[in-house]
Amino acid sequence: MTTFALIGAGPGLGLASARRFAAAGHTVALISRNAENLDGLTTELASDGIDARGFAADVLDIESLTAALYAAGAALGPVEILQYSPVPRADFMKPVLDTSADDLDAPLAFSVKGPVTAVNAVLPGMRDLGRGTLLFVNGSSAVRPNPNVAGTSIAFAAESAYARMLHDTLAHENIHAAQLIVPGAIRPDAEHSSPDALAQRLYDIHAKRDGFRHYSEPLPD
Incomplete structure (x- = not known):
C-alpha cells in the first residue's frame, strides 16, 4: 500500500482530498x-474507516517537514502522491509598494523552500516505486501577478517555476508534477471550487497525467 501525503491539512480541501485518495x-x-x-x-x-495519521510540522521549518515526511x-x-497546499499567512499579502525585501523571506520559504524540501524527502521513495505524483495547489496570483498581494504573487510564481521544472525533468521517470490553480475562494457551494470538486480534480490530474497546469475554473477577466 502506498501513501497520499497532504501538506497543509485542514477541514476543507485537505479533508476532501484525504477522503478521495483514501477511496482509491x-x-x-x-x-x-x-x-x-x-x-x-x-x-x-x-x-x-480511513487509515490516516497526523504528523506535525511547519513548512517554514525544513528539519521538521523532512522528519514528518520520513516518518x-x-x-x-512509501509516499506515492504528495499534495502541497498549505494556506498562506495573511502577512504574506501586502501591497507591492509596502513590501520590503525582508517581507519576502517567509513567503519564499513557504512557497519555494517548503516544496523543495518536501519533494526531496519523497522523491527517493517514488523512484523506488517507479511512479509518483507531485500536486501543487495555488491561487490565481501564481499566474496573474496581483500588486495587492505581492508576497504570494512573487512566491507562487517561483513555486510555479519549480513545479514546471519538475514536470519536465521527472516525466521520463513516471513521476508526474502538476499544478492546480484555484482562482477564487474555496467554498462548499461552488460548482468547480468546492472542496469535494477540487479533490476530485486533483485525483483526476493524478490518474490522467495530462499536462502541467490546470484550472479549477477560468480566470476572471
Whole structure:
C-alpha cells in the first residue's frame, strides 16, 4: 500500500482530498503545524474507516517537514502522491509598494523552500516505486501577478517555476508534477471550487497525467 501525503491539512480541501485518495486505496498522511487539529482530522477520517495519521510540522521549518515526511513513509508506506497546499499567512499579502525585501523571506520559504524540501524527502521513495505524483495547489496570483498581494504573487510564481521544472525533468521517470490553480475562494457551494470538486480534480490530474497546469475554473477577466 502506498501513501497520499497532504501538506497543509485542514477541514476543507485537505479533508476532501484525504477522503478521495483514501477511496482509491491509499493510506493518508496529514501534515500541519497544529497537532490538536490533526488529531481531530484523523479521528473524523477514522470514523469513515480511513487509515490516516497526523504528523506535525511547519513548512517554514525544513528539519521538521523532512522528519514528518520520513516518518509518514516509514509508518504508512512509501509516499506515492504528495499534495502541497498549505494556506498562506495573511502577512504574506501586502501591497507591492509596502513590501520590503525582508517581507519576502517567509513567503519564499513557504512557497519555494517548503516544496523543495518536501519533494526531496519523497522523491527517493517514488523512484523506488517507479511512479509518483507531485500536486501543487495555488491561487490565481501564481499566474496573474496581483500588486495587492505581492508576497504570494512573487512566491507562487517561483513555486510555479519549480513545479514546471519538475514536470519536465521527472516525466521520463513516471513521476508526474502538476499544478492546480484555484482562482477564487474555496467554498462548499461552488460548482468547480468546492472542496469535494477540487479533490476530485486533483485525483483526476493524478490518474490522467495530462499536462502541467490546470484550472479549477477560468480566470476572471
